[in-house]
Amino acid sequence: xxxxxxxxxxxxxxxxxxxxxxxxxxxxxxxxxxxxxxxxxxxxxxxxxxxxxxxxxxxxxxxxxxxxxxxxxxxxxxxxxxxxxxxxxxxxxxxxxxxxxxxxxxxxxxxxxxxxxxxxxxxxxxxxxxxxxxxxxxxxxxxxxxxxxxxxxxxxxxxxxxxxxxxxxxxxxxxxxxxxxxxxxxxxxxxxxxxxxxxxxxxxxxxxxxxxxxxxxxxxxxxxxxxxxxxxxxxxxxxxxxxxxxxxxxxxxxxxxxxxxxxxx
Amino acid sequence: xxxxxxxxxxxxxxxxxxxxxxxxxxxxxxxxxxxxxxxxxxxxxxxxxxxxxxxxxxxxxxxxxxxxxxxxxxxxxxxxxxxxxxxxxxxxxxxxxxxxxxxxxxxxxxxxxxxxxxxxxxxxxxxxxxxxxxxxxxxxxxxxxxxxxxxxxxxxxxxxxxxxxxxxxxxxxxxxxxxxxxxxxxxxxxxxxxxxxxxxxxxxxxxxxxxxxxxxxxxxxxxxxxxxxxxxxxxxxxxxxxxxxxxxxxxxxxxxxxxxxxxxxxxxxxxxxxxxxxxxxxxxxxxxxxxxxxxxxxxxxx
Numbered sequence: 084x085x086x087x088x089x090x091x092x093x094x095x096x097x098x099x100x101x102x103x104x105x106x107x108x109x110x111x112x113x114x115x116x117x118x119x120x121x122x123x124x125x126x127x128x129x130x131x132x133x134x135x136x137x138x139x140x141x142x143x144x145x146x147x148x149x150x151x152x153x154x155x156x157x158x159x160x161x162x163x164x165x166x167x168x169x170x171x172x173x174x175x176x177x178x179x180x181x182x183x184x185x186x187x188x189x190x191x192x193x194x195x196x197x198x199x200x201x202x203x204x205x206x207x208x209x210x211x212x213x214x215x216x217x218x219x220x221x222x223x224x225x226x227x228x229x230x231x232x233x234x235x236x237x238x239x240x241x242x243x244x245x246x247x248x249x250x251x252x253x254x255x256x257x258x259x260x261x262x263x264x265x266x267x268x269x270x271x272x273x274x275x276x277x278x279x280x281x282x283x284x285x286x287x288x289x290x291x292x293x294x295x296x297x298x299x300x301x302x303x304x305x306x307x308x309x310x311x312x313x314x315x316x317x318x319x320x321x322x323x324x325x326x327x328x329x330x331x332x333x334x335x336x337x338x339x340x341x342x343x344x345x346x347x348x
Numbered sequence: 349x350x351x352x353x354x355x356x357x358x359x360x361x362x363x364x365x366x367x368x369x370x371x372x373x374x375x376x377x378x379x380x381x382x383x384x385x386x387x388x389x390x391x392x393x394x395x396x397x398x399x400x401x402x403x404x405x406x407x408x409x410x411x412x413x414x415x416x417x418x419x420x421x422x423x424x425x426x427x428x429x430x431x432x433x434x435x436x437x438x439x440x441x442x443x444x445x446x447x448x449x450x451x452x453x454x455x456x457x458x459x460x461x462x463x464x465x466x467x468x469x470x471x472x473x474x475x476x477x478x479x480x481x482x483x484x485x486x487x488x489x490x491x492x493x494x495x496x497x498x499x500x501x502x503x504x505x506x507x508x509x510x511x512x513x514x515x516x517x518x519x520x521x522x523x524x525x526x527x528x529x530x531x532x533x534x535x536x537x538x539x540x541x542x543x544x545x546x547x548x549x550x551x552x553x554x555x556x557x558x559x560x561x562x563x564x565x566x567x568x569x570x571x572x573x574x575x576x577x578x579x580x581x582x583x584x585x586x587x588x589x590x591x592x593x594x595x596x597x598x599x600x601x602x603x604x605x606x607x608x609x610x611x612x613x614x615x616x617x618x619x620x621x622x623x624x625x626x627x628x629x630x631x632x633x634x635x636x637x638x639x640x641x642x643x644x645x646x647x648x649x650x
Contacts, residue, residue, distance in 0.1 A: 090447045097436055175433075184431035187398045188448040188488075189421025347361075348400040 087190075087198040100171065108164050112213045119157050120145050120221055140307045147222045147230035152306045154218035155240035158210070159303060162244055163272050165206035166251030170268060173199055173252060174261035183348050196256075196343040200336065203252045207244035211237055236303055242328055243299035247272065249335040250295060256342050272296055292319050298327045349412050351376050351496055351527045352397065357406035359392050359551075366392045368551040369406070374529055374544070379522045381542035381559070382531040383638070389551040390531035391428050394500055398425055421449045424489030425498040430481040434474040438465060438484055441473055442491065451492035459487040462517070478505040486514065497521060499530040503537065515541050535638045539563050547638075563638075566590070567608035570598040571617065572626040582620045586613065598626060 095101050123145055126136050137143075144153035176182040185195055215237055222229065251268050258264040280291030292301050301319050350373035359367040367389045374380045382390050395401035397408060398420060410419045432441040442456045460466050463483040468476070476484065482505050489497050502518065503511040518541050522528055532538050538545055538559070545563060546556035555562050573579045580592055580599045588607055593600040601613070608629055617624050 086447075090444060093440065093444050093447065094433060094436075097440055098433075099435070179433055180429065180431040181433060183398075183400045183427065184445070185448055186400055186417075187420065187425045187427055188445050189417050189450065190448055191417035192399065194417070345402065347395075347402060 084198070084201060087194055088201060091198055091202060095172075101168070104164070104168050104171075108161070108168075108210075109213060111161055111164070112158050112210070113217055115161060116145075116154055116157050116217050116221060119153075143225065144306055145221045146225040146227040148227075148232040148234070149306045150218045150222040150225070151233045152236040152303060154214050154221065155236045155243075156303050156305055158214045158217070159240065159243055159300065162210070162247040163269060165210055165244065166247045166268055166272070167265060168206060169203055169248050169251045170255045170264045171261060172202065173255035174259060174264055177255075177259045178261065186348065192344045193340070196340055199252060200249075200339065203248035204245060207241055207248050210244045211241040214240055239299075239302040239325075242325075242332070243302060246296060246299040246328060246332060246335075249332060249339070253335050253339055256339050289317065289319070292324065293327050295331045298324050298331065302328060349376060350374055350409075352380075352408065352410060352529065353412070354393075354408045355406055357393065357396060357408065358404045359389070359396065359401065360404045366551050367396075367403070367406075370548070370551070370553045372546050372553060372556045374527065376527050377522075377525060378544045379518060379528045379530065379542045381538035381545040382529070382548060383533070383535065383538045383545050384531075384548035385533055387550075388533075388548040390533075390548055391500055392551075393548070394425075394427055394498060394529075394531060397498070398427060400427070422494055423496045423498055424491065424494040426485045426489050426502060427498070427500045430485035430488075432473045432481070432484065432488075435472060437472055438469045438476075438487075441484070442488055445488045446491050449492055455491050455493075459490040462490055463487040464513075479507055479510050482506055483510070483514075486517070494526070496527045496529070499528065501532060502530055503532075503534075535563070567603040567605055568630045569601045569603065569608050569610065569613055570626060570628045570630060571601065571613065571624050572598045573617070573622045573624050579617070579622050582622055583613075583617065586616055 123143060126140075127143055129136070142149065144150065176185075182195065186192060218237075219229075250272070251264075254264045254268045254271075255261075258267060276294050276296050280294050280297045283289075283291030283294070291297060301324050302321075304319075352374040354373070355371050357367050357370045358365070370389070370393060382393065384390050392401055396403045397410070397415070399415065399417075408415065410416075410423070413419060433444070436444075438460060439456055442459065443453050446453050446456060457466070457469075460469050463486050465480065465483055465487060468480065473481065473484070482502075486499070486502065489499070497518075499518070503514050506514060515537070518528055518530070522543075530538075530542070542559050544557065545559045547554050547562065571579065571583070576594055576599055580594045583589065583599060583601055584592055586592075586601060588603055588609075590602045590604065592602070601608075610627055610629055614624060614627055
């Protein structure tokens, strides 16, 4: 696998789009957390609102140990980005027909697709590492001492990131054309699933929570307003969500593999 | 040992039956041409060999073994179009190909030299002309000096000089003992370069064998006299004639290319008591031959 990844690296390292997107992503992860952090500072430092804020919203989100959950929650709004990146990489192969050439030159189909799946895992790991760094940074800037309690939210974040990447890879393999795959991915991740999920939640007893991306989104709830949330909506069955999320990952893996191994390329 | 052996390959694309039970062997050391018009199934056939198209049924062997990725890496293949990463340079692209084939990177310079691209080796692929792209694809095939090369329309998009150079290169590689399988829709190309040929038409292999047997260039002499029946019987023994055909207006006598002597024929017939009222030499071009081969197949099916 290392040998295969080295070859992927040869494809990537001189690809300018990759470096630009990767840099923007790093900046954005920091940026989006910083924005929310500033809002927190504004609200909690307001003398008049101080007591009220803590009563209604809960304790400061960018303090240890809640910061692990908060940074994961906030950063997850950018998870479409690694997905976008993955779609570009894979559909590039289709449009240059290099997916054919790689196999003609002596890769097996399973080598080709397994290195692409590895490419879905790596951004998810990288993204998780980024969130770890950002959360540690903001946590240390706060008043509470370093605390790894709740750091398991990074694990959920990894599963969520992996799900987004795998869905992106699935769409790339199914649609083959970049524009189409990106369009469907965005509409699905941002609008369609939320729409269907909302309707299912309303009419079908919160079953919308178990939709592919929703199931991982719900692994990391917003750590604020928890008291209020509990009063409005019943809390999710965490174990079920976790299992469903893993089942979806297995399904993506199987479908991606089967599709690539049996299709005419 | 045949380099490639194909048995009863079928391929359906939905309702389209692209290959209809194709079988043949490619002998080692040959330049094997797969000849056929556009859409006859040439690329489908080569694509199946390279595992980028799945056959509906049928089998094939490479080097007498079950095909595998490892065997593919020992074959240099150019299929349909040059496929490279547009944003990478020639050298960067060939390094990737070399790594996949498990060959050393040192070979990159050598193959670029062979196709005369060293001067532009650090230019991006996207800046290349069509001919340069094609030459780079040929270079990529030559990485690691493989014993077998597969070229799909190798002279596609090249200028006349490029075409001549590529054909020379193929002949040279063959002289070094390499087996070359090439698909082409150009008859004269196959005739100039290949030792063996398989003719495909609408997914059917209509002829296959040594190029001299399949693509014979012929002289055809049309003759007629009062009685075509007796004339055709008498000219059967004509020295040098390969075969005789009779149609409504003429008797056609076939000779190897350039060997028909009209005076001798006239004299022969006169001596046999046949006075000719028509004598005409027709040289049959390869195109006609090719057309004929594919057309007869058409009519057979009807």
